[in-house]
Amino acid sequence: MGIQLKDICFSYTPASDDPLVLKNIDLTIDNGEFLILLGPSGCGKSTLLRLIAGFDHATTGSAEVDGSSIDGPGKDRGMVFQDLDSSLFQWLTVRQNVEFGLKVNRIEAGERKERANDALRMVNLTDHDHKFPDALSGGMKQRVQIARMLAMRPNIMLMDEPFAALDAQTRQMLQRQLVSIWSEVKRTAIYVTHDIREAINLGQRIVLMTAGPEAAIKREYAVPLEYPRDQSDQVYIDLLQTISKDIEEEVTKVWS
Amino acid sequence: MTRSPFNKTILGGRIGRSFWISTVSISCGLVAWEIAARLWIDPFFLPPVSTVFLGIIELIERGLLFGTIGISLYRILAGFLLGSIVAIPIGLIVGISITARAIFDPYVHFLRFIPALALTSLFLVWFGVGEVAKILQVMYATAFIVIVNTATGVVTTHENKILAAQTLGASPWQIFWLVTIPACIPSIYVGMRLALAGSFMVIVAVEMLAAESGLGYLIWTSKVYFKIDWMFVGIFFLGALGLLADYLWKMFGRFAIRRFVRESADY
Numbered sequence: 001m002g003i004q005l006k007d008i009c010f011s012y013t014p015a016s017d018d019p020l021v022l023k024n025i026d027l028t029i030d031n032g033e034f035l036i037l038l039g040p041s042g043c044g045k046s047t048l049l050r051l052i053a054g055f056d057h058a059t060t061g062s063a064e065v066d067g068s069s070i071d072g073p074g075k076d077r078g079m080v081f082q083d084l085d086s087s088l089f090q091w092l093t094v095r096q097n098v099e100f101g102l103k104v105n106r107i108e109a110g111e112r113k114e115r116a117n118d119a120l121r122m123v124n125l126t127d128h129d130h131k132f133p134d135a136l137s138g139g140m141k142q143r144v145q146i147a148r149m150l151a152m153r154p155n156i157m158l159m160d161e162p163f164a165a166l167d168a169q170t171r172q173m174l175q176r177q178l179v180s181i182w183s184e185v186k187r188t189a190i191y192v193t194h195d196i197r198e199a200i201n202l203g204q205r206i207v208l209m210t211a212g213p214e215a216a217i218k219r220e221y222a223v224p225l226e227y228p229r230d231q232s233d234q235v236y237i238d239l240l241q242t243i244s245k246d247i248e249e250e251v252t253k254v255w256s
Numbered sequence: 257m258t259r260s261p262f263n264k265t266i267l268g269g270r271i272g273r274s275f276w277i278s279t280v281s282i283s284c285g286l287v288a289w290e291i292a293a294r295l296w297i298d299p300f301f302l303p304p305v306s307t308v309f310l311g312i313i314e315l316i317e318r319g320l321l322f323g324t325i326g327i328s329l330y331r332i333l334a335g336f337l338l339g340s341i342v343a344i345p346i347g348l349i350v351g352i353s354i355t356a357r358a359i360f361d362p363y364v365h366f367l368r369f370i371p372a373l374a375l376t377s378l379f380l381v382w383f384g385v386g387e388v389a390k391i392l393q394v395m396y397a398t399a400f401i402v403i404v405n406t407a408t409g410v411v412t413t414h415e416n417k418i419l420a421a422q423t424l425g426a427s428p429w430q431i432f433w434l435v436t437i438p439a440c441i442p443s444i445y446v447g448m449r450l451a452l453a454g455s456f457m458v459i460v461a462v463e464m465l466a467a468e469s470g471l472g473y474l475i476w477t478s479k480v481y482f483k484i485d486w487m488f489v490g491i492f493f494l495g496a497l498g499l500l501a502d503y504l505w506k507m508f509g510r511f512a513i514r515r516f517v518r519e520s521a522d523y
């Protein structure tokens with residue numbers, strides 16, 4: 001069970017001769033796993049995440065969640081977008097944003113409040129629940145997105161470089177927070193990033209993709225370290241070096 | 257986003273620095289007008305403010321002023337509101353559905369380049385001399401601006417909002433009501449503000465050409481009777497009413513629907 005991607009190819013223009021964006025992707029993700037999709041920019045890792053989210057459909061191959069094929073977005077798969085502003089509902093307060101999914105699914109008021117409180121607590125936004133998004137910092141906006149997803153209690157949490165637009169300190173703090181949320185909710189997390197350290201800080205398993213077009217899976221790495229990850233650990237350092245070397249190979253391929 | 261605490265309101269809030277600056281600015285303008293009209297300009301072409309003010313008194317005494325303003329305002333507001341009520345749903349549908357766009361777009365973009373004034377005589381023939389023809393022309397002038405702005409608001413709603421709502425389990429109908437419409441309220445708001453000015457323009461012209469009441473009629477007949485001061489009364493009230501209407505619209509945006517229009521109401 002979990003997510004199964006079999007022989008996935010993807011093109012935005014299937015009828016043309018343009019090269020594929022993704023080519024022959026095979027990937028299985030277990031329930032409860034924290035998986036990182038890592039790769040140079042433009043390699044199609046976000047595209048792969050969108051296929052799992054159901055925003056786009058594989059041109060060939062099959063994508064399944066717990067045995068049933070993905071045919072569109074669903075509330076079992078939550079999403080956190082990279083962009084800070086475009087996905088939030090600016091006309092709703094933080095709490096109303098978090099309760100949006102519960103409301104449209106007609107969760108009754110008592111439970112709605114409880115689940116929103118829970119989600120707000122996990123991202124430390126309880127004291128800011130009455131504010132509108134345009135009064136929040138970038139890091140807080142991303143925490144609203146995470147809380148909005150958590151309130152729905154999805155089985156799978158999809159995150160597309162959620163911290164890429166934030167400063168280094170905020171990013172580090174949110175990485176720690178995300179790990180503790182994931183340990184608490186015990187759901188599958190799939191996290192896209194191009195940042196190697198972020199990948200090692202967060203993931204149990206890292207999937208490195210080749211540079212696009214025709215991106216494929218280059219290599220996988222297990223991260224056999226306890227959370228929080230110790231950057232001075234020899235295993236961490238070795239892993240960082242290995243992945244850096246592999247990713248550099250891909251980047252030079254693009255530039256040569 | 258600039259949000260100055262002293263630039264929010266005149267009614268029911270702090271009277272800020274901007275209000276006083278505006279008051280001084282208006283006073284200086286009026287004084288300059290008075291002086292210029294007395295010293296350098298032939299009062300036949302530009303009567304001094306005091307003469308215009310006396311003209312207002314005269315019109316009030318004759319029982320003409322309030323009826324004149326009232327009928328023009330009625331035509332403007334009725335046409336503006338009815339035009340918007342028709343235009344917003346059309347704009348939403350045209351923005352959302354490619355099919356609806358293909359059906360309506362040729363009409364919208366053909367008709368909106370025909371000035372309402374070109375239709376005055378035709379509307380007179382079709383709908384007679386009553387209020388219907390005049391209100392319809394204001395509707396006509398209002399509707400296209402609102403349609404185009406509304407539809408633009410729909411198509412510029414960020415895809416991520418729709419996708420986020422989908423992952424939260426919202427149905428297409430819920431997305432329409434709870435995401436698309438709120439997201440394009442700023443565009444509708446700005447479109448209606450522009451349309452309001454358009455409706456003033458149209459009603460004056462219509463009243464000049466095909467009416468026997470209203471500010472446009474007052475301005476037109478003043479010319480015939482060489483009552484330049486009355487003409488200025490009409491012109492003055494158009495500006496004043498426009499200013500007031502725009503101000504009320506801005507305050508409506510800032511206070512009643514602030515959460516939707518946000519910065520769009522700051523100017």
